Amino acid sequence: MTFKFSIHLKCILILCLFITSVINAQPLVLSGRVLDENKQPLQSATVYLHETLQAGLTDSLGFFSLKGLSPGVYHLHVQLIGYEKISKWVNLKTDDVFIETELKESIGQLQEVVIEADRNKFSEKESSQPIIQVGKEYIRRNNGNTLMETLDRLPGVSSINTGVGVSKPVIRGLSFQRVLVADQGIKQEGQQWGADHGLEIDQYGVENIEIIKGPGSLLYGSDAIGGVISLGKPNILQEGTHLSESRLIYKTNNHTYGITSTAKGNKKGFVYQARVTGLSYGDYRVPSDTFYYQDTYFPLFGGRLKNTAGREVHSNLMLGVHRKWGYTHLTISNYHQKVGLFTGAIGRVTTDRLFQDGRRNIGLPFQQINHFKVISNTTLQLGKGWLESDLGYQHNDRQERSVPHTHGQPLPDNSTLALRLQLQSISAGLRYFVPKGHRHTLVFGAQLSQQNNRPSGFEFLLPSFSSTQLGIFMLHKYKPIDHLTIHIGARIETARQIADRSIFPFYRRFVFIDSVERNSRVARRYLNYAAAFGLSWDLTRRLHLKLNAAKSYRLPVVPELTANGMHHATFRFEKGNPNLEPEQGYQFDAEFKYQIGGLSMQYSPFLYYFSNYLFQRPTGLFPRVEIDGALYALPSTSQVFEHTQTKAQITGQEVQVEWAIGSGWKISQNMEWVWGENLSTGLPLPYMPPASYFSGLSWQSGKQRGKIRKLYFEANMGIISAQKRVERNEWSTPGYQMLHLSGGFSLYHKQEEIVQVSLQCRNATNTLYFNHLSRYRILNLPEPGVNFIVQLSWKLEKKHKAKS
């Protein structure tokens, strides 16, 4: 904590210096005009400055103006639905600047204005990596049970679920600690290695998401080897505006009741946003009243999965100041979830344990997660360049409670606390953008993080540990010609991990035998580097190309080094290996985008090679301990899975076709395919998502007047192939087809959107299917049946006339 404070102090110091230094400068005005390709003015285009988050809209003649700026270099983002986003480099010296911008028509993914989450101020197009941007409208219209379920139909993205309340991201077949989630620049730290440890993010509070498909180690360090899900800043209201918004949510399948409310505003550059979300759901239903597991049929009474109910309460408060020297935001949030696990998920499945105990009851086993987070984001003008800092503190408290199941070990207090993991993390990131002229952007950055994990409970899975990482990086963007952007960058990182030795008492038939070492002390130091080279090139007016080659790395996480116990999430007894080396990846990807008229086609192939991919190898041996020459079996129905490393390859591709056929109708086709192979055994890598194909037809009204607007409808048919390429002990999963329907509209009053209604029908045909990546796949449990989701939101907006 002392470290964090000193950083804070320095920031405040720098802040004071700059306030005084810029206070005397004459405020400047950046104005301009936004036109289409035929030089016709575009109204209502959003313009905003990346550095100060100052935003504005163009008027009916396409003009905009942003006032009160100090001299410096800025990135101006311009975007309008139906047009390609662009980003312009602007240098304000001593005089006001006027710039004219042309927007190119586009029919890509973007259906709404999405604030850039990119840490480098590059637009999606300038980046050399495939990026998907998602805004709050998409999140609302596709609302799933979790954030990842909401996103998992995007090409290249899938999720690993435990029932309906817990899910984690998968990008191109990579997941767990291979996909990094960053919330406003701070890496989300919450036991990413575990299949049952979901992402602790309130999806109702997310307004902008950027998904980087492919390695992000250069900017984010370890764990971003497979991709990054970057949650951006909330949309900042215009000066003098206050807004409150509430939404009611109801889902039929598991009787979810939810409410989320937010209030936000901007008064003379002081911004605030507060949000509270509450959700309660019952057991979910599947289109079957039995399941078949280990040669036996088991009942699912009433088609309900016993004990899958849950409750969630999340809150968030953001306060900030926006000035011409930049801005600073402080965000405090808390995520709280209590969710039941299907009774058969821990211990032997027996019929007696499957009797219903009430739809909304949460009995044992269950998880209780509390994630507390404080994030501070600051952007400061330093000379003509900009300094950005992200500071974060997180406390992830995870409790796994189950019926004492210790086989002969007495429990003094008959506690149900099987495992509690308390992970505290401090992270700090600094980036400086060197002003270099519009052809060059140079970024220097440093990141420091410190972690401390403390386990407790009657089960042993991993020891207490601490780890520290320090990385520095450099990134250079070069535009030799207007249509070509080249990126080159490198990072070095040093890290240290210390895991304590763990000793547990070993009992046999309630008799103490001996103290047994579950893991020895582990102290590791690492030095790694990442490098990337990429380009983004407009080959012709219609054809755009992105290429990226990267060397990336991922440190082994402490559970991979030291685990020694039953991991109920995987039904496996896991054993770590303290000698594992950091995973090294050599990754190549490309994206071809061709646009003609209303037709847009995108093809993204990739090829990853890992010199030592870390995975769990089944040993065929049951866990045992040796005490004084005698062998004792440990209570486990699973063999030992040993963490080990192998040469591996992952390849695949995504194809996206979108065709605007006029009058608001659009056809979209998405295909994704991933192939992972363990090059030592020739076997597939574990848990690779099956190939999938989504075909959608949508319509949206373009009406600009009347009470009912933004009327939309979408039908989406998914064809998910069977996954027969499986690793040992993994079931192959049959293919299935899935129909999703959605629709909705907004009500307007005096040109203001006041009510939004959205309806969804997920799994409209109530298809019985299995999800290859679900934790419950091992139990052969089917996925949820038909689910109607109704959401009603209303907004109250208050605008004061801004004094100019």
Next chain:
Amino acid sequence: MKNFRIIILLGLFALASCNKDEDAAPQDTTRPVINSSTHLHGVIGGKINAGNKLEIHYKVSDNLGLKELKIDVHNNFDGHSHGRLAGTPYEWDTIIRLSGTLREDEIETWIPSTALAGPYHVGLFVTDAAGNQGNSFYLDFNLSNGSEPVINITAPANFGLGEIDMKPLDTLRLAGTATDPDQIEKVKIEVEEEGEHMRISSATDGEPLYKREFKISTHPSLFTDANTFQFANIINPGDLIKLPSVAPGTSKHFHVKIIVSDKLGNVRMREGELHVE
């Protein structure tokens, strides 16, 4: 270079790697199997006496090569909750090293005469050399140590011996006693509808047809004394076992479970089948 596929991405990507298989582990994903002829010797009518030898006769097979068999015997007194007990339930396990593709053998264990009486299960778990684990296999038995409760059902006459034919909406009237010199802790009676593939029908919405727990403190009229329970005394209309209606031309099967435990933690279970048409 077995099974190593590369997609040539418009000639842009160089071949990333080209290594030979290091450990030539066969690409075996076929799981070993515990044959259904696996059974217990020394258990007669589902029952074995403490102080006797429990013989586990197993037959396991694999397509390429077996590795290990784990056998685990432990109690199943209260679901699988491993609650607190007055005495020590019997626990035993072993890991057997295997090789070859088929193994049929027997392993024995002596159950001490002091082991708590009650229902137990034997779990068998098998792996092969490639690390595939087969489906688990469970066998159940009742352990008797002479001091567990005695359940003597006098009516219906053939309870536990064969299916008892009954009519829809009939009342199942049990008669007889449960006795134990160490005092009866509780008597549990459960009637569950049997499903097509399952012991319990999922059509019942999870509620057993009948489920009652009787203790001397709550139901003194059912006990002659602390050591004797009288089934015929169940006359309170709310506690009678009433069978449901059954559509004409169809039939339903029910499973009756009587579980009696004594103050020492010994358990005795009796089961019977009903056929309602």
